[in-house]
Amino acid sequence: MQIKSSVAIAGMLAFATATSAFAETITVATVNNGDMIRMQGLTEEFTAKTGHKVEWVTLEENVLRQRVTQDVAAKGGQFDVMTIGMYETPIWAKQGWLLSLNDLPASYDIDDILPAMRGGLSLDGQLYAAPFYGESSMIMYRTDLMSKAGLEMPDAPTWDFVADAARKMTDKDNEIYGICLRGKAGWGENMAFLTATANSFGARWFDEDWKPQFDSPEWKTTLTFYLDLMTDAGPPGASTNGFNENLSLFQQGKCGMWIDATVAASFVTNPKDSTVADKVSFALAPDTGMGKRGNWLWAWALAIPAGTQKEAAAKEFIQWATSKDYLALVASKEGWANVPPGSRKSLYENPDYAKVPFAKMTLDSINSADPTNPTVKPVPYIGVQFVAIPEFAGIATQVGQEFSAALAGQQTADEALAKAQALTAEEMEAAGY
Amino acid sequence: MAKSFTNQRMIINTVVAWGIGLLIFFPILWTILTSFKTEAQAINDPPLFLGFDWTLENYSIVQERSDYMRFLMNSVIIAGGSTLLGIVIAIPAAWSMAFVPSRRTKDILLWMLSTKMLPAVGVLYPIYLLFIKFGLLDTRLGLVIVMMLINLPIIVWMLYTYFREIPVEILEAARMDGASLREELIYVLTPMAIPGIASTVLLNFILAWNEAFWTLNLTAAKAAPLTAFIASYSSPEGLFYAKLSAASTMAIAPILILGWFSQKQLVRGLTFGAVK
Numbered sequence: 001m002q003i004k005s006s007v008a009i010a011g012m013l014a015f016a017t018a019t020s021a022f023a024e025t026i027t028v029a030t031v032n033n034g035d036m037i038r039m040q041g042l043t044e045e046f047t048a049k050t051g052h053k054v055e056w057v058t059l060e061e062n063v064l065r066q067r068v069t070q071d072v073a074a075k076g077g078q079f080d081v082m083t084i085g086m087y088e089t090p091i092w093a094k095q096g097w098l099l100s101l102n103d104l105p106a107s108y109d110i111d112d113i114l115p116a117m118r119g120g121l122s123l124d125g126q127l128y129a130a131p132f133y134g135e136s137s138m139i140m141y142r143t144d145l146m147s148k149a150g151l152e153m154p155d156a157p158t159w160d161f162v163a164d165a166a167r168k169m170t171d172k173d174n175e176i177y178g179i180c181l182r183g184k185a186g187w188g189e190n191m192a193f194l195t196a197t198a199n200s201f202g203a204r205w206f207d208e209d210w211k212p213q214f215d216s217p218e219w220k221t222t223l224t225f226y227l228d229l230m231t232d233a234g235p236p237g238a239s240t241n242g243f244n245e246n247l248s249l250f251q252q253g254k255c256g257m258w259i260d261a262t263v264a265a266s267f268v269t270n271p272k273d274s275t276v277a278d279k280v281s282f283a284l285a286p287d288t289g290m291g292k293r294g295n296w297l298w299a300w301a302l303a304i305p306a307g308t309q310k311e312a313a314a315k316e317f318i319q320w321a322t323s324k325d326y327l328a329l330v331a332s333k334e335g336w337a338n339v340p341p342g343s344r345k346s347l348y349e350n351p352d353y354a355k356v357p358f359a360k361m362t363l364d365s366i367n368s369a370d371p372t373n374p375t376v377k378p379v380p381y382i383g384v385q386f387v388a389i390p391e392f393a394g395i396a397t398q399v400g401q402e403f404s405a406a407l408a409g410q411q412t413a414d415e416a417l418a419k420a421q422a423l424t425a426e427e428m429e430a431a432g433y
Numbered sequence: 434m435a436k437s438f439t440n441q442r443m444i445i446n447t448v449v450a451w452g453i454g455l456l457i458f459f460p461i462l463w464t465i466l467t468s469f470k471t472e473a474q475a476i477n478d479p480p481l482f483l484g485f486d487w488t489l490e491n492y493s494i495v496q497e498r499s500d501y502m503r504f505l506m507n508s509v510i511i512a513g514g515s516t517l518l519g520i521v522i523a524i525p526a527a528w529s530m531a532f533v534p535s536r537r538t539k540d541i542l543l544w545m546l547s548t549k550m551l552p553a554v555g556v557l558y559p560i561y562l563l564f565i566k567f568g569l570l571d572t573r574l575g576l577v578i579v580m581m582l583i584n585l586p587i588i589v590w591m592l593y594t595y596f597r598e599i600p601v602e603i604l605e606a607a608r609m610d611g612a613s614l615r616e617e618l619i620y621v622l623t624p625m626a627i628p629g630i631a632s633t634v635l636l637n638f639i640l641a642w643n644e645a646f647w648t649l650n651l652t653a654a655k656a657a658p659l660t661a662f663i664a665s666y667s668s669p670e671g672l673f674y675a676k677l678s679a680a681s682t683m684a685i686a687p688i689l690i691l692g693w694f695s696q697k698q699l700v701r702g703l704t705f706g707a708v709k
Contacts, residue, residue: 031669032667034671041498060664060665060668078653252473252476275473
């Protein structure tokens with residue numbers, strides 16, 4: 001008996017020593033989104049499993065992007081794991097700033113990652129960031145207001161239907177606006193929405209020779225349609241509305257429809273914050289019959305910067321945070337509706353998850369977006385609501401300011417498009433395209 | 434007649450002063466009020482002023498999610514350390530400029546001030562690389578040095594202004610009595626300039642406390658002060674105003690209290706020498 005317990009104690013000591021010898025403290029940079037905050041709360045589970053400790057640096061999205069770029073480029077080594085998006089991943093991978101994740105063990109089941117996500121986070125067949133959660137965009141609408149307008153929302157509506165419904169639902173005297181769309185300037189704000197919408201109207205950012213296309217009739221149709229719709233059925237001051245502003249309007253019951261990130265579905269159906277939680281339904285983003293829908297594709301993903309000294313521990317963390325087990329862990333603690341969506345096929349095959357009201361529509365939206373073939377005509381770039389080149393963020397933010405000014409009534413659609421064309425051509429020429 | 438005119442003027446002055454004071458204080462008041470609202474109330478249209486259900490939920494979420502004391506300690510050490518280090522360096526500098534001016538003193542003073550006009554982002558990358566080289570990234574020592582360098586021109590300028598008010602004859606008398614330069618600085622000049630030094634310390638402590646560019650760019654997990662604590666509550670996807678307001682209120686509370694208790698010294702120091 002005594003021998004047995006001595007052996008057991010010696011074994012435990014050896015294990016503890018071995019674990020502590022390899023135990024590292026890694027620094028993870030992330031944004032303050034609900035799913036990331038939940039992950040921070042579950043860090044102890046990771047520590048218990050691997051012995052590694054995690055220090056979190058939570059930053060505002062744009063600050064994070066700038067900090068991480070600066071640190072990666074200067075090889076500062078301040079972060080071992082960073083949260084990046086689908087836009088940065090191929091660009092940074094090309095620069096040699098990220099470590100490949102293709103060598104994750106078989107148990108990780110890399111083939112279980114949704115193909116659209118894997119494609120957007122890879123370069124030359126190598127995965128450089130593991131999707132923590134993925135999203136597309138879709139229509140969230142008020143079932144009560146739709147019925148009141150005498151309409152029924154199809155699962156896959158056209159823009160004409162949406163525009164008609166928005167005008168019929170609008171009751172400005174009672175502060176009900178048929179449609180709430182992004183108007184705030186920024187490449188990740190109004191330009192994400194407008195680029196995805198433009199795809200469904202057959203417009204594109206560049207032709208095959210990288211020539212800007214804002215002087216094309218398709219862009220004119222897109223922008224005119226958007227401005228007319230927002231003038232007739234949008235809320236006042238829409239040119240300053242981004243995701244959060246529209247979320248708040250929708251939750252207060254002031255929007256008939258809202259086309260935005262699929263991740264918003266869990267917010268608008270949460271009775272704690274939303275006054276319309278039981279009156280919301282979902283539909284695919286609209287199209288114009290040209291074969292492309294106006295939905296985007298995005299992923300918040302975890303990547304390892306090339307300068308890290310703790311590659312093994314960082315990989316273990318990514319493996320844990322983006323695994324099937326992690327999804328089950330969140331479900332066991334907070335329910336299936338709070339599981340980070342849009343990353344793995346197996347999640348959508350799970351019968352428990354299928355009961356979540358927005359699960360199917362999220363998957364259908366993600367599957368209908370194709371980053372390599374985003375619009376009707378051929379393009380030389382990758383990305384649905386963005387163009388994966390380093391110059392895009394700066395150019396699109398400037399173009400976004402022109403379109404936002406047009407929405408605010410400071411200029412016409414033609415003027416905004418002419419300015420967009422001129423500034424894009426100038427920037428692209430300077431960049432050597 | 435004259436008396437009623439004076440009274441009337443005083444009333445107008447008081448009303449205007451209160452009006453301006455409230456206008457300046459309003460954003461802080463609004464932040465504090467918002468911190469007691471729910472996220473839905475925080476973005477309510479029309480905005481809710483006092484008629485809402487007050488809640489401490491945001492404070493409890495912030496407490497639960499972040500290690501406030503760690504951020505607070507970093508802020509105290511960075512702001513306090515940089516201010517003290519700055520004072521130690523600035524007193525001799527200001528002394529020489531005030532009492533032993535050379536032909537170039539004015540130019541040097543202006544040149545020092547001109548460094549404040551340089552956009553910080555212009556030197557971010559060189560400083561970042563230096564920090565990597567010397568292992569100062571995400572350390573409190575690194576930030577103490579940077580904060581001190583940033584505020585040094587202001588400290589020297591303020592002390593120079595106060596020292597100029599002190600009659601040079603007193604220092605000469607001390608020298609006649611056999612005081613060394615060190616003794617002259619420590620036992621004669623510094624005690625006479627205490628009000629000026631105190632207000633300089635206070636102002637620079639506040640400036641270093643509120644500085645957000647360098648503290649956000651040069652820290653990660655270990656040395657991050659309260660500015661990084663506030664920044665972590667902004668969210669691109671999800672409502673955050675109430676929680677952000679709670680974090681902001683917790684971050685500004687210490688400095689508000691310090692400012693409240695030392696306002697007399699601050700005002701006296703800042704207006705010292707302004708009217709002759």
